[in-house]
Each structure stands twice: as structure tokens, then as C-alpha cells.
Amino acid sequence: xxxxRLDHLRVLVAEADGSFRSALESVWAKIRPAYTVSFVSDGxxxxxxxxxxxxxxxxxxxxxxxLLLINFSLPVMDGREAIKTIKAIPAFAGLPxxxxxxxxxxxxxLLSYRLGARSYIVKPTTMKDIEVAIKxxxxxxxxxxxxxxxxxxxFVSKA
Numbered sequence: 427x428x429x430x431r432l433d434h435l436r437v438l439v440a441e442a443d444g445s446f447r448s449a450l451e452s453v454w455a456k457i458r459p460a461y462t463v464s465f466v467s468d469g470x471x472x473x474x475x476x477x478x479x480x481x482x483x484x485x486x487x488x489x490x491x492x493l494l495l496i497n498f499s500l501p502v503m504d505g506r507e508a509i510k511t512i513k514a515i516p517a518f519a520g521l522p523x524x525x526x527x528x529x530x531x532x533x534x535x536l537l538s539y540r541l542g543a544r545s546y547i548v549k550p551t552t553m554k555d556i557e558v559a560i561k562x563x564x565x566x567x568x569x570x571x572x573x574x575x576x577x578x579x580x581f582v583s584k585a
Contacts, residue, residue, distance in 0.1 A: 436462045438491035440472045442500050453557045469503025473511055476518055494523040498534055509541045524563060
């Protein structure tokens with residue numbers, strides 16, 4: 427990540443709810459238009475995306491994301507199992523992820539941190555709150571915690 431420009435990050439969002447996906451897409455485009463934001467709708471598709479299998483097999487082969495936002499409540503393979511599967515693949519064991527889910531369960535929060543989540547965010551319900559949450563992810567996580575001496579000089583706050 428040391429050579430990745432912070433103003434051109436690749437974000438992968440694993441979210442099944444079409445309305446929420448649209449809201450996220452709109453907010454990302456508004457506050458960080460240079461970010462490449464891609465979406466998958468279930469845990470199985472997420473694994474295919476990352477491993478370039480199934481519908482993401484060559485010649486499709488999408489770029490590796492710099493950050494994963496994942497909902498625990500995904501169909502086919504839920505987010506918890508998807509994260510466990512990803513962590514078992516050496517090439518993706520260090521992929522940073524933020525849990526973005528409707529669950530307020532303390533057990534889910536604890537599990538997410540045990541699995542290595544950088545943050546656990548209960549899904550906001552209004553566009554304004556979604557925008558605040560995404561800005562906070564950009565400010566608190568992406569733009570602060572991902573800074574290294576090599577890319578700190580590239581950082582320009584847009585918030």
C-alpha cells in the first residue's frame with residue numbers, strides 16, 4: 427500500500443441491499459469521486475471477485491481492493507464466513523476491512539474485531555448519516571491510519 431495514492435483508492439463493498447448499495451454509490455461519488463468503488467452482493471461473489479474465479483475469472487480479473495466494506499448479513503455466504511474464508515487465503519489475510527452492518531449485537535462486534543476488522547459501523551438509515559459514516563471512514567481510517575511516511579506527502583484532505 428505504500429505506493430498507492432490515497433486519492434485513488436479501490437474500495438470493494440459487499441452489500442446485498444440494492445437501495446443501500448445505491449445510496450453508498452451516490453455518497454462515494456459525491457465525497458470521493460476519484461475512488462474506484464465496486465460492489466458485490468453476496469459472500470460467494472466476494473470470494474470470486476477476490477480470487478478471480480467464477481464470474482470474475484480472466485479476462486475480467488478486477489484489481490485488488492485497498493479496502494473492503496462488508497455487511498455481515500449477506501446471502502449465499504454471510505459476511506462472517508466470507509471474512510473467515512478471506513483470512514485463510516494468504517494473499518488476502520492482510521486485506522483491511524470495515525464491517526458495515528445492521529447488527530447491533532455485541533457478539534458480532536467482538537467477532538468482527540477478533541477477525542481483524544478495522545472498524546465496526548452500525549448501518550445508518552438516512553442519506554445524511556450514510557454520508558457522515560463514509561466521511562468518517564475516509565478521515566479516520568483511510569486517510570489517517572493508512573498513511574505511511576512514503577505516501578504522507580501525497581495526502582491532501584478533501585473533507
